[in-house]
Amino acid sequence: MLLSLILISSLSFTVMPSHSNQCDFLDRDAIRTMTPARLAVDFLYMRAQFCGSVSDYDAAIADLNTAIDLAPDSPGLYLRRGQMYLGLYEWDQSLQDYNRAIELAPAYADAYFNRGVLYYSILQTGQALREDALADFRQYLELAPDGEHTGQAAEYVAKIEAELTVAGE
Template sequence: MKPRASAGAIVSLISLPVAMLFAWPAVAQKPKPKESYPRNVELCSGRERAPLDARIGGCTALIDAAQDMTTTGLAIAYNNRGNAYAAQGDYDRAIQDFDRSIELNPTYTKPFNNRGVAYFRKHEYELATAAFDQAIKLNPNYGQAFANRAEAYLKTNDYAHAAQDYDQAIRLEPNLEGLWNGRCWSRAILGALQAALEDCNKALQSGSANAATYDSRGLIYLKTGQFGAAIDDYSAALRIDPKLASALYGRGLAKLKQGDKAGGDGDISAAKAIQGSIGDDFARYGVQ
């Protein structure tokens, strides 16, 4: 997969950041009253914007007092601590906590989604997809899980399934960040160019556009022979992300089509210096 800004929601996922990873913290249920419990609940729930170590400490205190908590509350504490570990980049510990949360409450959807985000961050996309599958099976209206699974499909070049998941995510939660851009990119690759253009324009109109949006629309213009418009969009993408290999390569192709051999060769060389396989990617996208 080319090194391009996330098409959709995870990255900010899983920027993703899992933010991205699109891990949604939940509020821990308050157990039997004890002097320290309210404070630990506040920390574990993330309501105070406390440092991650403090959030982890609050959740750990609740987990250590497991005998005083309901099973549901304990599952939430594990899920929330997993979110904090993921935010620190400690995805293995995060996954362990999400696993424990699921063991305690197999019908709790958030740890399935959050586990998928953690696997996504580890670049284990098949495991991520499987986790999102489970979240969606439990809750067929889980728009964020559809959006996250679409991102995982993009990473494995499964654009058809990605587009289908973006359809579902947009139907359920059309205001989630990155959805219109993600579907634009998927449709552009698949050749549904007019529909893709409408999605990219929607992203731009909503104010959620980023370098990937201009990069996606640049590909549409490149495929439809609108080389000047393609150069404009690729240049806009590069002003946001100067190292975006796909935008450099696409702009180079558009310049060559306009007869600018020096400019085109320069962009293509710069793109290959960032990602040597970028030409193979564009061949897969249907552009030589």
């Protein structure tokens, strides 16, 4: 049963609009070549997402800790764990994970966006953090001009620029 859940959670899909049957999209070869460790990481990640969606952040973090032990160079795991730490109001841990995600993948736009939100919304004490947030939102926009958070990042940039202008007067 557990193996079935792991396999189901690890399926990768390819968009091929010419097929009418959704099962044609399954990349069955990818499943055959996955290592048990990779399957475990994918399963733990998905279970952590579920736990986070029901606000069980401790369980999510425990799963992500195990996944990180298996795949310590995966920036997505650090990003997700940083988000879970936010749910527990553990700002320093969250910041540490966002920094690690960026260290592992300097072009990982979502890590910059999340760190910018942390700097701006949570740690909003002092002008230096505003400037750090502004730099992160600008970096996100540079890396992902059509990304999922582009609108929000642009709004943050405008808001922070206005705040810094007022503060400088």
